Amino acid sequence: MTVATQRVADHLRTAILGGIIGPGERVRQEDVAQQFGASRLPVREALQMLAAEGLVEHEPNKGARVPRLSMHEIDVMYRMREQLEPLALAESLPVLDAGDLRRIDQIQEEIERGVDVETFLTLDREFHLRTYSACRIDQLTTTVTRLWNATQYYRRAFMHLTGPSRRWVVNAEHRLLIDAVERRDEVDAGRFLAGHIRRTRIELRRHPEVFGG
Amino acid sequence: MTVATQRVADHLRTAILGGIIGPGERVRQEDVAQQFGASRLPVREALQMLAAEGLVEHEPNKGARVPRLSMHEIDVMYRMREQLEPLALAESLPVLDAGDLRRIDQIQEEIERGVDVETFLTLDREFHLRTYSACRIDQLTTTVTRLWNATQYYRRAFMHLTGPSRRWVVNAEHRLLIDAVERRDEVDAGRFLAGHIRRTRIELRRHPEVFGG
DNA sequence: GTCCGATCTATTGGATCCAATAGGAGGTGA
DNA sequence: TCACCTCCTATTGGATCCAATAGATCGGAC
Structure with missing residues (x-):
């Protein structure tokens, strides 16, 4: 994971914290990967990190989205x-x-x-x-x-x-x-x-x- | 990730909680992968999950090990x-x-x-x-x-x-x-x-x- | 004899490819 | 017209392959 994963995770985290990606919005692996000129692999791992932090929710075969909180x-x-x-x-x-x-x-x-x-x-x-x-x-x-x-x-x-x-x-x-x-x-x-x-x-x-x- | 990753993560978590893998011990991706008849990929993602939980530490290019706590x-x-x-x-x-x-x-x-x-x-x-x-x-x-x-x-x-x-x-x-x-x-x-x-x-x-x- | 450096190996990180699943579009029957 | 079924496509999950890094071992020079 390390460097690439970390970069992607930091970027996505900033985007979510900055409100660029809001609650309910989906995050497609391919999009992020292209945006970084990287493969989907580090993106997947970054999304996992964010899921562990509670910044995104991850549903199997359905992808990640920013959760809506009550x-x-x-x-x-x-x-x-x-x-x-x-x-x-x-x-x-x-x-x-x-x-x-x-x-x-x-x-x-x-x-x-x-x-x-x-x-x-x-x-x-x-x-x-x-x-x-x-x-x-x-x-x-x-x-x-x-x-x-x-x-x-x-x-x-x-x-x-x-x-x-x-x-x-x-x-x-x-x-x-x-x-x-x-x-x-x-x-x-x-x-x-x-x-x-x-x-x-x-x-x-x-x-x-x-x-x- | 989903099913394979989850299975691997659960197994490793049980092993660490059960004391089978103790503090200071290293976890090699290949070993775990073979043990499961899976590739290293779900193992990597499982290790990330465990790292997020604090059950392992992950150093870039050095792998994962169970942390020793003071x-x-x-x-x-x-x-x-x-x-x-x-x-x-x-x-x-x-x-x-x-x-x-x-x-x-x-x-x-x-x-x-x-x-x-x-x-x-x-x-x-x-x-x-x-x-x-x-x-x-x-x-x-x-x-x-x-x-x-x-x-x-x-x-x-x-x-x-x-x-x-x-x-x-x-x-x-x-x-x-x-x-x-x-x-x-x-x-x-x-x-x-x-x-x-x-x-x-x-x-x-x-x-x-x-x-x- | 010891310290430094180079090479070699074990292990992890990343990319590409293939498989599987979900969701939708379109068609067919009642 | 509506419901259901099938197929198709978009997207994710997993495997294999290649690159890069770290640690060890061996050799050489002082």
């Missing part, structure tokens, strides 16, 4: 994040170095400058994942990343729908989180983080239209 | 279980039917009959996973199952080491859990469950020799 599924995934991300943060927090902290602060400054939805999504993701970056437990970081990926589409839809009116809440939460992180206070940090995720989950529940189509 | 990694995975399994139970609990409850009770009765280590491992696993069986959130059940699988080898080593002396604690915990489940009390059930997992984690930490070789 509000309840997203809700539970957010609750999983509430449970797991404080753990990842606690693992990471003691070993985050000065460069990480500086970068985290930079990202937040840029968010506060008032960016558009797509940029916000990218920065917000980088912000949080960066706080976990020193966590060396593979199963944990992998699971957390998968949860981010699988919910990305609906987070985008939600953001486009609600606009930046509540952005100040995010900023306040991020600032509290950063402060706790810099103090290496994992209890505080975990609490702010869980609250941050929970609030987002609750707000998402108020917009069932995100899951309508 | 005590700290196992400890964190147990903490992940403490966080996630109460969630899975809460999802499952309201919709568990009478047949499930009966089966859960049967399993516990058999455990109490005093079985050997291998049987205990199998029954204990079936016991817990059965309580989650009505949870329909794929990401959650998948993640929980993966955590069980990835830690199985060390659970076995621990059990063989300590013998059945503390089996009565497990039985008491299981009984309390069953009672809460039958009352559909998700708070109680979640608490007993988290405690059950936590106690096992703590006891595991007392036996670093499990991770020595």
Whole structure:
């Protein structure tokens, strides 16, 4: 697999996260293969990887398609994040170095400058994942990343729908989180983080239209 | 992929969970392929699936091997279980039917009959996973199952080491859990469950020799 | 004697080809 | 006109073959 498979998987993942391939859409092996000038084999293996990540569903002899998720599924995934991300943060927090902290602060400054939805999504993701970056437990970081990926589409839809009116809440939460992180206070940090995720989950529940189509 | 890949993956998974292929051991594609009278292709795809589950590690051009996990990694995975399994139970609990409850009770009765280590491992696993069986959130059940699988080898080593002396604690915990489940009390059930997992984690930490070789 | 390099072999990665399955189009019967 | 059956095509699954990489072994030079 390795290099070719990885390239294809990265490309498809980016396309799905970017909303270029949306829920319900099918992914044909041949199309992707031609697009890469490669054979179908690495594409098949890449699709398997994505299936394992929950980014596509694979039905035998029918191919892969991006799954449509219900509000309840997203809700539970957010609750999983509430449970797991404080753990990842606690693992990471003691070993985050000065460069990480500086970068985290930079990202937040840029968010506060008032960016558009797509940029916000990218920065917000980088912000949080960066706080976990020193966590060396593979199963944990992998699971957390998968949860981010699988919910990305609906987070985008939600953001486009609600606009930046509540952005100040995010900023306040991020600032509290950063402060706790810099103090290496994992209890505080975990609490702010869980609250941050929970609030987002609750707000998402108020917009069932995100899951309508 | 489908049928052949699935068969190979199931077989390899069973072999790894059963301890037939242990940590550090390499898995050669050709060997497995011959063993199945199939080509290497489904084996490759099966190995990818297992890699996604964390049951093997895959290094480019070097092949797959079962990873050796440190005590700290196992400890964190147990903490992940403490966080996630109460969630899975809460999802499952309201919709568990009478047949499930009966089966859960049967399993516990058999455990109490005093079985050997291998049987205990199998029954204990079936016991817990059965309580989650009505949870329909794929990401959650998948993640929980993966955590069980990835830690199985060390659970076995621990059990063989300590013998059945503390089996009565497990039985008491299981009984309390069953009672809460039958009352559909998700708070109680979640608490007993988290405690059950936590106690096992703590006891595991007392036996670093499990991770020595 | 030891260290470095080259070749050789075992094993994996990727491409092409063939088989099998699913879904649809078209035709035929009632 | 509608239902059902058959055939056809598009697409995926699997096998075989070839290329590339890593590790080992052997040889040579210092």
